[in-house]
Amino acid sequence: xxxxxxxxxxxxxxxxxxxxxxxxxxxxxxxxxxxxxxxxxxxxxxxxxxxxxxxxxxxxxxxxxxxxxxxxxxxxxxxxxxxxxxxxxxxxxxxxxxxxxxxxxxx
Numbered sequence: 338x339x340x341x342x343x344x345x346x347x348x349x350x351x352x353x354x355x356x357x358x359x360x361x362x363x364x365x366x367x368x369x370x371x372x373x374x375x376x377x378x379x380x381x382x383x384x385x386x387x388x389x390x391x392x393x394x395x396x397x398x399x400x401x402x403x404x405x406x407x408x409x410x411x412x413x414x415x416x417x418x419x420x421x422x423x424x425x426x427x428x429x430x431x432x433x434x435x436x437x438x439x440x441x442x443x444x
Contacts (some may be wrong), residue, residue, distance in 0.1 A: 376405070383403070395415070398417070402414055410429050413430070414427050424443025
């Protein structure tokens with residue numbers, strides 16, 4: 338499973354890089370705001386991982402809400418409808434490089 342997650346992350350990184358304006362020296366390029374610069378990007382990545390691991394049924398836990406912890410880690414959680422029991426998906430993604438630090442579904 339870890340290999341699949343890494344492959345998805347690599348593919349997403351390539352997509353993000355190809356949509357950025359190039360610099361003269363591509364080998365030293367680093368995004369100023371990190372590879373996951375905003376909450377919208379964090380939610381998009383989270384949804385990809387959530388669906389891949391938990392299936393389409395995880396979309397019932399939308400909206401997915403992203404908050405930035407300590408200016409470094411995006412924390413994305415699902416939402417329960419009022420009156421519903423159960424857990425929600427949770428992921429922590431490093432802003433600087435997109436590394437997934439934690440991923441689970443509560444009960």
